[in-house]
Amino acid sequence: MPEVTLQKISVAGGTESAPPSGPALIEVKRLSLHYGATRALKEISITLPERLVTAFIGPSGCGKSTFLRCFNRMNDLIDNVRIEGVVKIGGHDIYGDDVDVIELRKRVGMVFQKSNPFPKSIYENIAYGLRLHGLKAKSELDGVIETSLRGAALWDEVKDRLHASALGLSGGQQQRLCIARAIAIKPEIILMDEPASALDPLATARIEDLILDLKRDYTIVIVTHNMQQAARISDHTAFFYLGELIEFDTTKKIFTNPTNKRTEDYVTGRFG
Amino acid sequence: MSTHRQHFRSKGLDFSSAFFTSLTGFATALILAILVIILLNVFLNGWSGLSWRFVSTIPQKDFFEAGSAAVLPMIVGTTIRVFVMTLFVIPVGVITAIYLTEYASTTSLYTRVIRAAVNNLAGVPSIVFGLFGLGFFINFIGKNLDAALHTAGPQFGQPAVLWASLTLAVMTLPVVIVATEESLKAIPPGLREASLALGATKLETICKIVLPNALPGILTGAILAISRAAGEVAPIMFTGAAYYMADLPKKVTDQFMDLGYHIYVLSTQSPDIEKTRPILYATVLVLLLLTFSLNLVAIVVRARMRRAMRALH
Secondary structure (H helix, E strand, O other), X not given: OOOOOOOOHHXXXXXXXXXXXXXXXXXXXXXXEEEOOEEEEEEEEEEEEOOOEEEEEOOOOOOHHHHXXXXXXXXXXXXXXXXXXXXXXXXXXXXXXXXXXXXXXXXXXXXXXXOOOOOOEHHHHHHHHXXXXXXXXXXXXXXXXXXXXXXOOXXXXXXXXXXXXXXXXXXXXXXXXXXXXXXHOOOOXXXXXXXXXXXXXXXXXXXXXXXXXXXXXXXXXXXXXXHHHHHHHOOXXXXXXXXXXXEEEEHHHHHHOOOOHHHHHHHOOOOO | OHHHHHHHOOOOOOHHHHHHHHHHHHHHHHHHHHHHHHHHHHHHHHHHHOOHHHHHOOOOOOOOOOOOOOOHHHHHHHHHHHHHHHHHHHHHHHHXXXXXXXXXXXXXXXXXXXXXXXXXXXXXXXHHHHHHHHHHHHHHHHHHHHHHHOOOOOOXXXXXXXXXXXXXXXXXXXXXXXXXXXXXXXXXXXXXXXHHHOOOOHHHHHHHHHHHHHHHHHHHHHHHHHHHHHOOXXXXXXXXXXXXXXXXXXXXXXXXXXXXXXXXXXXXXXXXXXXXXXHHHHHHHHHHHHHHHHHHHHHHHHHHHHHHHHOOO
């Protein structure tokens, strides 16, 4: 990974200027998504910078998870979904005809709301993705698995039982294993869909610490219902309501001085 | 304290639920009683006819006499046809179930037609399968194979283990499809998503994540298919079972003697039913034991697999 100086968000925080700092990695232009006849996302345009944490907030059913799943084309799996508009990652249109979805998902990892380790050993959970992408030699696997587990702050807890079932881990450990599994194949972007919503406060705090660590190497987009969480860990926050992007700005501005009335009502807890 | 008790104490016997409880209990007892009666009857009457010679020799043509009766070729024949059937029905059934659950669109007309066909297949009487096997496998495929290969005399175009097994496979297909579909649907969608999100193709996800987790369910389908097929007579009467053969079947194109069919022969063709009855009972007992052991093999395999999986849960 090349050295990248972190953008000083706190400086940009108080100003009026909305566009985020840093080189753009994900660019979305006028994206609309339809489930059959209903339009779930309406003409969303947004630009997410590299190596920062962007949080998507909004009431349930506002489309934030659906939008997140556009970045690794997980919506392709659902029948009757139609997508219009452009999503560019690193300058490439990921909905173009020449796109290899497998390669895209290798570069854009995902962590789900409900931790979903495979019913295999801890070791095999991480080895699975590595083997898919051609890593076969045991010594290499061992190395990457250790690095990934360390990266996900799980190594010390599981190093003595790598070949025990992943399903024997606690909820928080399982979720960190899922993060380790995602970072093992070295993505550029990690999408997180409410990764801590099913965890207790202590496990949540560990995941949050981990996210702050990870942003040194990865661009992270996180969907969360937890307002404090968004405020604690994200650099930028996007507020969605009824399938529309209402406001996108630095997290500080969204939480202290939002431009839009609905954003203010939501972050202050007046609705949602 | 006593006033509280008063409040919760029932006013008297709840007749309707007492009636329903005894009704369900009676129904269960009835089924159990029938099973016990059948098993006891067969065991008590068949036990004396069992001997090592009975199960390990090829009978004389006059197998109605206690001295010449034996069932080795029938045990071999029934076992082979069940195995060959399993060999065909499991792959076809599993692949169909994978198509229906993983690939087919749930709303398309095509899928609905396939599902309706599978469900209706389960309701077709087994004698119809027998006639279908004769018409399709023997007279159509077999005869055409003979013509294409220029064989001297009928080779494929006659009743055979192969055709009987295929007919049974068609008959048990719905059982395997439904059992496999159920086990595929029971796999949490999160596992599929996790695999796909790691950059696995759909095929890799099915082979490496979905199928290994569905194996016990698939084996349940196999067990049900074996149970159903082992005792069936009607589908094999025209497609492969022989009245008598002096030798064991050597090739899949040979005919075979079958336990179920032999029971039918013993009970309908005997010149003296009183003399034949002990042999009949012993043969029925052998069929019950064989069906049970064939099931047991599949059940043991499934139990091992479940244990291996539970070690990971």
